[in-house]
Amino acid sequence: MTGEKTSVTQAPHANIAVVLAQADAAKGTKGIGCFLVDMAAEGVSSQSFDDPGFKPLGRGSVTMDDVFVPDDHVISTPGAGFADIMAEFDLSRTLIGLLCVGSAQRALDMATAYAKDRRTFGKPLAAHQGVSFAIAEHTTYLTAVRTLGYHTLGLRAAGLPHTKEAAMLKWWAPKVAFNAIQESVVLHGQVGWSNEMPLQAMLRDVSGYQIGDGTPQIQKMIIARGVIGRDAVSG
Numbered sequence: 193m194t195g196e197k198t199s200v201t202q203a204p205h206a207n208i209a210v211v212l213a214q215a216d217a218a219k220g221t222k223g224i225g226c227f228l229v230d231m232a233a234e235g236v237s238s239q240s241f242d243d244p245g246f247k248p249l250g251r252g253s254v255t256m257d258d259v260f261v262p263d264d265h266v267i268s269t270p271g272a273g274f275a276d277i278m279a280e281f282d283l284s285r286t287l288i289g290l291l292c293v294g295s296a297q298r299a300l301d302m303a304t305a306y307a308k309d310r311r312t313f314g315k316p317l318a319a320h321q322g323v324s325f326a327i328a329e330h331t332t333y334l335t336a337v338r339t340l341g342y343h344t345l346g347l348r349a350a351g352l353p354h355t356k357e358a359a360m361l362k363w364w365a366p367k368v369a370f371n372a373i374q375e376s377v378v379l380h381g382q383v384g385w386s387n388e389m390p391l392q393a394m395l396r397d398v399s400g401y402q403i404g405d406g407t408p409q410i411q412k413m414i415i416a417r418g419v420i421g422r423d424a425v426s427g
């Protein structure tokens with residue numbers, strides 16, 4: 193196996209890589225297989241990126257130079273790899289959506305506790321509608337996204353199609369979460385913007401999830417194909 197994949201989460205720490213590789217270039221996506229590759233195998237190297245977020249996970253590139261892959265490391269034979277990984281995207285996109293909502297909920301919970309504790313102009317922050325309504329609005333958005341997440345998991349558990357719902361979560365949840373965390377920064381005032389609190393790190397992590405596993409534009413193409421039809425969208 194020979195080639196390079198850039199932008200791989202956990203590349204600097206991984207012991208094993210799941211690799212989609214072209215076994216027969218003439219067959220396009222139908223020539224793709226899925227393989228387990230030992231990161232310590234001869235010919236494998238990885239590089240680490242200096243990223244603003246994803247600090248514990250890390251991200252980097254993986255290079256393979258004539259790496260031998262034994263038969264028992266084949267996950268999907270050439271031809272089945274592309275379809276198999278596409279089905280997994282439906283799950284990973286759903287989970288990313290819920291993960292982002294979880295992070296934003298924590299930020300909002302912190303802002304809510306702070307709003308009850310900190311006093312300005314003789315009242316707790318929470319007594320100012322400018323503060324309490326912001327918490328109410330972001331709670332509404334997060335609840336809506338979480339509900340879509342549970343609905344999507346329900347479709348998956350029932351064996352029903354959920355590609356477009358997963359794509360909806362993937363473009364929408366990180367955006368809603370980013371906005372909620374940013375508002376939580378503002379509701380904490382100067383201390384929220386500081387690295388003394390985890391809010392900046394949460395903001396940077398969620399911004400990475402706007403791109404990883406597929407950008408908003410690609411997700412909207414998937415939804416449009418599902419709703420309008422692939423042929424009509426292609427023109």
Ligand SMILES: Cc1cc2nc3c(=O)[nH]c(=O)nc-3n(C[C@H](O)[C@H](O)[C@H](O)COP(=O)(O)OP(=O)(O)OC[C@H]3O[C@@H](n4cnc5c(N)ncnc54)[C@H](O)[C@@H]3O)c2cc1C
Nearest residue numbers: 198199200201246251400401403404405406407408409410
């Ligand atoms: C934090 C993070 C973690 C990641 N982890 C992994 C990983 O573990 N494994 C992995 O394989 N990859 C990973 N990635 C890579 C990620 O999947 C890609 O960066 C992403 O799919 C976008 O590809 P690109 O960077 O080549 O952007 P490009 O394809 O160059 O796109 C650039 C911009 O143009 C837009 N664009 C491109 N084509 C179209 C089009 N046809 N119509 C409209 N707009 C378009 C895109 O939406 C984007 O906004 C990660 C990325 C990040 C940021």
